[in-house]
Amino acid sequence: MRTMMASMKTALFVFLHWVLQCAVCRDVTLPVGPLHRVAGFSLSLPCAVSGYEGPRTQDFEWFLYREDGGGRQMGVVSTRDKGFPYFPFQSRVQNGEVRVERDSGDKVRLVIQRLRPEDQGKFECYTPSTDSTYQGNYSATVIVKVIPDTLQISYTRSLTSQPVPEGAEIALTCSASIRSEQLTHLSIMFGKRGGVEGSRSGAGGEVSTVREIISIDNMLGVVPGRTYKTRYDNGDVTLEKRNGEAGQGVYVMKIRAVQPDDTGSYFCEASQWILDPDRSWQKIAQRTLDIGNLTVQQLAESLSVASSPKGEVTPQIGSPVILTCEVMGLPSEVKSGLLVQWMKRGSVSSNVGPGGVEVEVARMSPDGVVSWGDDLSRSSGGSMEKVAEGRYSLKLFSARPSDSGVYRCVVSVFAGRSNPGRSTPATLTQTSEGVGLNMKTENVLISAVAQLPRGPLLKRGSTITLICNVTVTTTSPAQAQVKWLRWPIPEPVLKMERSPVSDAPVVEKPTLIATLMYDGVAKIFANGSEVSIDRLSAVSYRLRVHMATMDDQGLYACQVEAWKQDPHGSWYDTQAKAESNRVTVYLYARAADLLLIPLVVGVSSALFVGIVIIAAVTCCFMKRLARQRARK
Structure with a gap:
């Protein structure tokens, strides 16, 4: 039994020793074949060695066993011997058509730049031994089939x-x-x-x-x-x-x-x-x-945009105005979508220079849809049309003073896209020179004076009444449009608190209380109290704030605009404006409010005195009653 156990241990020891030896023995690998490659094109065969002893840079030798060679071995190329190649490969190795490219010390690849039909056969990659003992495999083979070029x-x-x-x-x-x-x-x-x-x-x-x-x-x-x-x-x-x-x-x-x-x-x-x-x-x-x-x-080399008429136009109020935009230099063989916009900068009254804000008047999208910009009223008082290929017109049926300014035509071209999507960027955008529109307007002089009529002191709950007297001087009838504005009462600043260098005062925006339009329509805006506005006479306008609260205090002023009718009966803003003086409205406390504090103080004092007296009397009475009971 002991002999059998000893034999098994010996066998196991030999087996483990053999396994450990094989775990570190040399191994050469090539791709699994057969490999089909095309004649006239390159062949690349990777070969790697592992489990070796010696230097990290190993040598490699390549052999070929041709199918028609009867199993004879032919040296192809070697990393250590320049005279290694057999005669059929000598010239190919010398001119670099056949070579070994090293990926690392133990990995190389055989490269045949132009594969020939006679290269078909079994390729062998051999690694000369650098090991102390000869163990493992030192070469590997792969079959390469050369197929004809039919591409x-x-x-x-x-x-x-x-x-x-x-x-x-x-x-x-x-x-x-x-x-x-x-x-x-x-x-x-x-x-x-x-x-x-x-x-x-x-x-x-x-x-x-x-x-x-x-x-x-x-x-x-x-x-x-x-x-x-x-x-x-x-x-x-x-x-x-x-x-x-x-x-x-x-x-x-x-x-x-x-x-x-x-x-x-x-x-x-x-x-x-x-x-x-x-x-x-x-x-x-x-x-x-x-x-x-x-x-x-490039489209930029041929495209140009021009607007007409040139220079400046001075039409009469109410007369029609036609501006034309012409797009030139578009290739006829390319169907391109165009976005045409009319932009306006400045006006006669605002006197906005080149650095002013430019607003869109109207636009026509590539699919022909017209939309209007900030002045939506123009959608019924004007039109934008495509009058011919590359020609677009903007028509104002009845010109107004607010139409004054410099007009430019802006064209965005979507080259090759007749109907681009909303997110599609324009290929090129060009702008025409400006056309000045300066309306012939008559002089309109306008003034406004605000006043607070004499009467009893204004208190919380009273009705605030303000009058705005307007004077409009013009050669033809005009109507006034009156706005009432309110600013908060500025907080008092003590002279002692003023610093030698003070910052500029903060100008607060006024609150729009109400507007009486030129056509008599009243518009009441957000306000805590009930507000009414009416016209007392041709030159007098009234604002009333009913049941006023402390929030209605402030500086009140009226702002007046002059409106007139053009020959077609349409009303327009003459751009003449005036703002009145500011009237201070302050609400005083009511009599009931003034009596409230002493009344509360008096009642509180009376209650306190009464409680003290009652407590004193009760205390004295209880002491006297206690003495009488003690005598008995």
């Missing part, structure tokens, strides 16, 4: 040197096919070399930048290039496959609206792929075909 590529029409206008659509067609007994896949890629920067390079030579535009990969998926991803998502760059003659695939790439950056040299690239036994896809053949050069003519 074909062509195009139907090349690009010419004729410039293409910005926004035009281009279509590039490339045909490709493969005929192979093995299951291989085909991928197609359209690309571009160079661009705007490359074509303007200096004396140092043109720097060619290659960009992948779009491709159909080996799994038949459409993949846009990194810099074309957004344009592909927007539908501006597309690629589709069609069935051609004799089994050829026809691939059509379209760029919907070319941009200046699309300038460059275009090419089509077809690649043949195969699935190796290790389930990895390998590119085994590739051909590139130049399609031609594209030059994009």
Whole structure:
């Protein structure tokens, strides 16, 4: 029994020793074969060694056993012996067509730049021993099959040197096919070399930048290039496959609206792929075909926008005004959407200079929809039309003084997009020179005086009455439009508290109380008390605040505007304004309010005195009663 146990221990020890030795023994690996590669294209065989002793940089020797060589071994290339290659490989090794590229000290790859049919056979990777004992495998083999080159590529029409206008659509067609007994896949890629920067390079030579535009990969998926991803998502760059003659695939790439950056040299690239036994896809053949050069003519070089009439126009009040915007230099072969806007800056009364605020009067979108800007009343008193191709008009049926200003036509072009989306950026925006519109207006003089009629002191709960006397001097009838404003009463500032250098006073915005329109319509705005406004006479206007509260105190003033009628009967603001003096309204306390404090004080004092007296009397009475009981 003991003998059997000793034998088992010995066997186990030998087995473990062998396992440990094999765990660190040399191992050479190559890809799993057979590998199919195409004649005329490159072959790359990686070989790695592990579990070795000695230096980290190992040597490698490659052998070939040709199928027609009767099993004879041929030296291909070695990392340690320049005279290693056999005669068929000597010249190929010398000119670098056959070489060993080292990835690391123990990993290399055999590269045959142009594979030949006679290279078919079994390749062996051998690593000379640097170990103290000879253990493991020192070589590995893989079978390489050389298949004929059947990859074909062509195009139907090349690009010419004729410039293409910005926004035009281009279509590039490339045909490709493969005929192979093995299951291989085909991928197609359209690309571009160079661009705007490359074509303007200096004396140092043109720097060619290659960009992948779009491709159909080996799994038949459409993949846009990194810099074309957004344009592909927007539908501006597309690629589709069609069935051609004799089994050829026809691939059509379209760029919907070319941009200046699309300038460059275009090419089509077809690649043949195969699935190796290790389930990895390998590119085994590739051909590139130049399609031609594209030059994009920028829209900025030809586009111009002009408005008419030129200079300054001085129409009469109520007369019609027509402004015209003309867009020139658009390529006729490109369908482009236009956004046309009329902008206005300044007016006669505001005297706004070039730095003033510019507002939109009207616009026409690319789909022909007209919308009006800040002055919505113009939607019924004017029109914007497309009178001809590239010509747009703005009509004001009855000009008003508020229409005075400098008008400009702003045109945004969406090159190649007749109906762009709201988020689509404009290709180019240009602005015309300004047209001055200066209305002929008569002089209107206007003044206003606010007053608080004499009467009893105003108290909380009283009715505040304010009068605004207006004087309008003009040659034709006019109506006044009166606004009542209120400012808070400024807090008193003691002279002792004033510093030698004081900041500018803070001007508070007034509160709009009410407005009596030129047509007699009263508008009451937010206010804590009940408010009424009326017209006492042709020149006198009244504001009343009923049941006034302390919040109604303040500085009151009236603001007056003069309105007149044009020959068509429409009312317009003459831009003549005047603001009255400010009247201080202060509310005094009522008599009941003044008696409230002494009344409360008196009642409290009486209650206190009464309580003291009652307490004193009660205390004395109880003491006397206690004495009488003690005598008994």
